[in-house]
């Protein structure tokens with residue numbers, strides 16, 4: 354069993370790290386190299402990135418992968434031994450549950466992250482838990498998985514905890530993991546990819562994108578959200594210049 358666990362861990366570590374390299378590298382290639390000129394006017398930050406910043410972010414992300422792979426190994430071990438509430442038959446709880454369960458997990462994740470993120474900005478906590486992520490004042494796709502190890506643990510326990518709390522189809526779990534990766538990469542892109550006036554669209558105004566999260570890295574005490582803007586709007590922590598900056602970048 355020990356050999357099987359070690360093998361599972363090594364495979365997961367490789368999958369998690371190469372997922373990061375391929376997704377972040379793909380976004381970087383597309384928006385900064387292949388279509389770099391086309392998206393130049395959509396760049397959000399006016400400052401330059403620090404020297405060797407990408408190298409540091411990739412190194413931090415490797416250590417994030419080391420920690421996430423531990424969570425993944427525990428999850429797979431528990432699943433195989435029937436200790437989680439992951440189910441195989443998509444019809445077991447009906448189609449409505451299948452679709453709604455994914456949305457509910459996203460809303461719980463948003464709430465979990467928003468409040469923990471505000472706690473991580475407490476100066477005493479910040480130095481130990483969240484400083485490395487903010488080393489990147491100007492973000493890039495490489496920033497998306499660059500965290501201090503304690504923050505990585507806080508993030509890595511979320512999905513394994515959810516599959517103990519509520520029934521989730523394994524397809525929903527996989528879809529959530531893909532959505533989390535894509536959303537984190539888009540939010541750190543430093544290039545606004547959503548259309549003009551999306552910040553005023555009935556759906557778009559509730560979604561976080563690159564401009565919204567870039568302002569978190571530059572202003573530091575605004576825009577704490579992960580996927581959605583509702584907690585920032587309700588708690589008055591949304592950046593006062595968000596709409597103005599969004600309009601400038603997309604004009």
Ligand SMILES: [Zn+2]
Nearest residue numbers: 470474483569
């Ligand atoms: Zn932060």
Ligand SMILES: [Zn+2]
Nearest residue numbers: 486541566570
């Ligand atoms: Zn960030």
